[in-house]
Amino acid sequence: MDSWLPFFQWCEATALGHGIKQSPWLFPVIEAVHLLGLSALGGTLLVVDLRMLGAGLRTRPIAELAQDVRPWLVGSLAVMILTGTALFLSESVKCYYSQAFWVKITTIPIAALFTLTVRQRVATRAGMDATVSTRLAAIVSVVLWFTVAAAGRWIGFS
Amino acid sequence: MIGLMEWLASTRGSIALHESLYVYPLVESIHVLTLTVFVGLAVMLDLRLLGLALKRVPVSEVLGRLLPWEKAGFAVMIVTGALLFYAIPVRTYQSIFFRAKMLMLLVAGMNVWLFHSRVERRIAEWDVAPVAPRAARVAAVVSLVLWAGIVVAGRMIAYNWFDCDIQPQPAVVNWAAGCVVPPR
Numbered sequence: 001m002d003s004w005l006p007f008f009q010w011c012e013a014t015a016l017g018h019g020i021k022q023s024p025w026l027f028p029v030i031e032a033v034h035l036l037g038l039s040a041l042g043g044t045l046l047v048v049d050l051r052m053l054g055a056g057l058r059t060r061p062i063a064e065l066a067q068d069v070r071p072w073l074v075g076s077l078a079v080m081i082l083t084g085t086a087l088f089l090s091e092s093v094k095c096y097y098s099q100a101f102w103v104k105i106t107t108i109p110i111a112a113l114f115t116l117t118v119r120q121r122v123a124t125r126a127g128m129d130a131t132v133s134t135r136l137a138a139i140v141s142v143v144l145w146f147t148v149a150a151a152g153r154w155i156g157f158s
Numbered sequence: 159m160i161g162l163m164e165w166l167a168s169t170r171g172s173i174a175l176h177e178s179l180y181v182y183p184l185v186e187s188i189h190v191l192t193l194t195v196f197v198g199l200a201v202m203l204d205l206r207l208l209g210l211a212l213k214r215v216p217v218s219e220v221l222g223r224l225l226p227w228e229k230a231g232f233a234v235m236i237v238t239g240a241l242l243f244y245a246i247p248v249r250t251y252q253s254i255f256f257r258a259k260m261l262m263l264l265v266a267g268m269n270v271w272l273f274h275s276r277v278e279r280r281i282a283e284w285d286v287a288p289v290a291p292r293a294a295r296v297a298a299v300v301s302l303v304l305w306a307g308i309v310v311a312g313r314m315i316a317y318n319w320f321d322c323d324i325q326p327q328p329a330v331v332n333w334a335a336g337c338v339v340p341p342r
Contacts, residue, residue, distance in 0.1 A: 028317055032310040039309060042194020043202045057223045060215055068212050153187045
């Protein structure tokens with residue numbers, strides 16, 4: 001992974017990364033918006049995951065629920081990626097040396113891909129009842145996104 | 159009050175929590191991750207009232223099924239939040255962001271109470287309507303704005319820009335934070 005270091009250094013030297021690092025309040029503000037995105041993304045994920053586990057909005061068809069919150073899921077994910085990229089650019093080299101960052105950055109594509117493909121397909125094909133496959137998809141979704149969020153919080157502690 | 163905070167800071171539990179290598183970050187992480195449950199589901203409910211999501215689900219259904227999760231999430235937020243305060247009582251008590259957060263929490267609580275006691279009582283009339291009536295939509299917007307403000311203010315407590323031990327500060331900051339500043 002040594003070959004990546006110059007790239008991380010380049011990231012931090014970009015105008016955006018440099019600008020955020022120089023400002024005393026830009027990082028905190030972007031970070032706060034990142035947390036707002038976390039709240040919204042968490043809500044849109046949980047509503048469907050709970051339903052697929054057989055809890056929460058149990059009287060509605062799983063497919064309907066998944067379809068209903070999808071724009072909010074995609075929207076809040078976009079906010080997370082945009083603000084997350086800005087935060088990363090301002091402290092790329094620190095991230096390079098942070099184990100938590102590497103855990104997060106490898107789990108994000110897995111979690112996003114899983115949610116938008118596998119979980120989406122399972123939800124679309126599901127009926128009213130939570131089955132083994134809907135439960136399994138929900139558990140995998142919660143575990144993956146929990147890993148992303150927990151690792152993200154831990155970047156700040158390193 | 160500040161005397162009480164100083165006493166709180168001198169207790170063994172507060173010192174242990176403050177100096178712990180892993181427990182404090184762990185409590186803080188739980189506090190932040192529970193945002194997804196508590197604020198996340200509150201946002202879903204507000205979006206439903208505004209007719210921006212879950213339009214086909216009756217409002218009573220969203221309330222009834224998500225409220226138990228909301229209550230559980232809130233309990234975790236309060237317990238972990240109180241522990242975070244207990245770990246650093248004096249500085250947090252004199253933080254303008256903490257004070258703003260508590261004020262907004264109070265108003266958010268009043269908003270919930272008003273919604274339940276006034277707006278929700280006639281829910282049968284608009285339960286299945288895709289967009290809730292005006293009073294409910296106002297409550298939803300107030301809730302969204304306040305919870306966003308609470309999250310942002312909460313995050314800002316970590317920054318020391320307006321701390322009492324960094325002087326000079328504008329008089330209004332010292333007043334709002336309750337700083338005791340010796341006359342120059």
